[in-house]
Amino acid sequence: MSDEVEPGFVRVRLDLSYDGKDFSGWAKQREGQRTVQGEIEDALRTVTRSRQTYELTVAGRTDSGVHARGQVAHVDLPEGVWGEHREKLLRRLAGRLPHDVRIWRAEEAPAGFNARFSAIWRRYAYRVTDHPGGVDPLLRGHVLWHDWTLDMDAMNEAAEPLLGEHDFAAYCKRREGATTIRTLQELRWERRADGILEATVRADAFCHNMVRSLVGAMLFVGDGHRPPEWPGKVLAAGVRDSAVHVVRPHGLTLEEVGYPADGLLAARSAEARNKRSLPGVAGSDGCC
Structure with missing residues (x-):
């Protein structure tokens, strides 16, 4: 193509x-x-x-x-x-x-x-508040209220095993003929000065519901319902876990898309269309 x-x-x-x-x-x-x-x-x-x-x-x-x-x-x-x-x-x-x-x-x-196909990464942000009073009315369309106190350090610890290239089938809604192999380049939480917790999630591409499922797993760790190693175990199992909640969409924003230098655009586009697989596993089509 x-x-x-x-x-x-x-x-x-x-x-x-x-x-x-x-x-x-x-x-x-x-x-x-x-x-x-x-x-x-x-x-x-x-x-x-x-x-x-x-x-x-x-x-x-x-x-x-x-x-x-x-x-x-x-x-x-x-x-x-x-x-x-x-x-x-x-x-x-x-x-x-x-x-x-x-x-x-x-x-x-x-x-x-x-x-x-020329994109080399997409960066999303997901915003959550654990303030006992709820969400600022002026931000209610862009911030999720989580009615439990969240431990940011535990969520960042849980994120570490998810970084890198993996099959994210456990965190994706499957689509016929599409691969669920992705390279998660960044997943980290910061608490802003206004108290809102902001997740930065960057990958070469995302499969359906991937960001919202990852955030749901992190929140389950942050509020103490699961230990920090749990999201990594879910990833390794390779199947959807009923405990992984797909959080509501309004807290999620596509912040930025990255592209290579102009001279590399066509090569990147061709590469992104190739079949993708983990070592020793047969691949399937679909980059994004």
């Missing part, structure tokens, strides 16, 4: 953010479901006065209710359309898009760029 853009088209990188509260996730679904992709594609069609819909490819397909501060997508536009609208595209999209989604940058992408 090649990332060469069709002749007569220009690949445009879009940097965007959205509040996921009222969206049924990123990806277009059946009629009547409001999605981020659907809103942006409709707005693009309107502001460029096009009859056809130009489909977006996104770095991370967020679930219903999940937010994004640093999402990245690309769209291939006819050269004429891009040439006519590029200078005023951001302002026109701002006037057409709903207030819970914004595009901050729209620029011609470098050769070989693919918003999904």
